[in-house]
Amino acid sequence: MPLVPLQADILGPDYRVETISLPPDDEGPVVATLVKLEPARPTGRAVLHVHGFADYFFHTEYAQWWAARGYTFYALDLRKYGRSLREHQTPHYVADLAEYFAEIDLAWWRITTRDGHRRVIASGHSTGGLTVPLWAHERRPDELAALVLNSPWFDMQGAAWLRSPAARVAIERIGTSRPRQQIPRRISGVYGRSLHRDHGGEWDYDLTWKPLESRPVHVGWLRAVRRGHAMLHAGLDIACPTLVLSSARSHFGQQTVETAATHDIVLDVQQIRHWASSVGRHVTSVAIEDAIHDVVLSRPHVRARAYDALATWLDAWVRPDADRAGSDEEDGEGHDPDHGDHGA
Known part of the structure; x- marks a missing residue:
């Protein structure tokens, strides 16, 4: 496979980006995009992050947190999202979550075979937090060291009838006959306004790629998600340590800036905790007080607690395995250069 030099990304010169060509679908050419941040002191370890619905990678603080600990950080903008969205495409639409496995496979090859990383942590947020464990269960790569799932979408939130057999049958039928019908x-x-700095939030990102009002939901795409939920609920068999982060509470009533800034107003955190053990054999679930749906975009003191929980789990369940494998001794990195700095 010919290698193309990586280009500077929109996030700045420290971030490099490459386009991954994929087989065309019924709308035409398809690509994915891989973003990369190198650490100052590489350890042979890496992270691959996959975003959620109506989203893309702009989480520089999250990338820098991992890079400070010696991990080469990679983020994948999936097909029809963010950097990978093309004018001829229906944003985010796929008929099966397994379609994303193609770009995850190609990103994994670049990370492990091309770039030589021996231990890789897979990270996913929201819909990405569902897709990543489904991929890991199916592929079982030897280099997979752990999973970090940030508010993963593990079930259909809302009224109970939305999870009823009748609702599942309706989604299946309409999703088959009229897959691009909007819900x-x-x-x-x-x-969105609670996040973006132009509307009172802290973060700067492209509103054409992550709109304040989200994106339309199509029945065929929801069918794909519900099939993914069914696979998860049946039980996945992932052996590596998994961390599931979520807010302590959800709020689905009248939404204000304050509720949006201190609750998950997108997913039901009780469902996340209920289904967390279905991911695999070794799952740690941590609820972060006052966190939002995307935990690492919470207010500074809240995400400091989230990073502290992540660091504690990493040291307890992932780093000891790496040390026993000899990766620290081989790389001359016997300690975490920023150990103890778990804040923003």
């Missing part, structure tokens, strides 16, 4: 829904935009 009516009301989006307040409060969550």
Whole structure:
């Protein structure tokens, strides 16, 4: 496979980016995009992060946190999202979550075979937090050291009838006959405004790639998600340590900036905790007080607690395995250069 020099990314010169060509679908050419941040002191370890719905990678603080600990950080903008979205495409649409396995496979090859990383942590947020364990269960790569799932979408939130057999049958039938039919829904935009710096939030990102009002939901795509939920609920067999981070509480009533800034107003955190053990054999679930849906975009003191929990889990369950494998001794990295700095 010919190697193309990586280019500077929109996030700045420290971030390099490459386009991954994929087989065309019924809408035409398809690509994914891999973003990379190198650490100052590489350890042979890496992280691959996959975003959620109506999202893309702009989480520089999260990338820098991992890089400070010697991990080469990679983030994948999936097909039809963010950097990978093309004008001829229906944003985010796939008929099967397994379609994403192609770009995850190609990213994994670049990380492990091309770039030589022996131990890789796979990270996923929201829909990405569902897709990543499904991929890991199917592929079982030898280099997979751990999973970090940030508010993974493990079930259909909302009224109980949405999870009923009748609802599942309706989604299956309409998703088969009219897959691109949109599902009516009301989006307040409060969550987006609570994040973006032009609307009172802290973060700067492209509103054409991550709109304040989210994106339309199509029945065929929801069918794919519900099939993914069914696979998870049946039980996955992932042996590596898994960390599931979520907010301590959800809020689905009247939404204000304050509720959006201190609750998950997108997913039901009780469902996340209920299904966490279905991921595999070794799962740690941590609820972060006052966290939002994307935990690492919470207010500074809240995400400091999230990073502290992540560091504690990493040292307890992932780093000792790496040390026994000899990776630290081989790389001359016998300690974490920033150990103890778990904040923003």
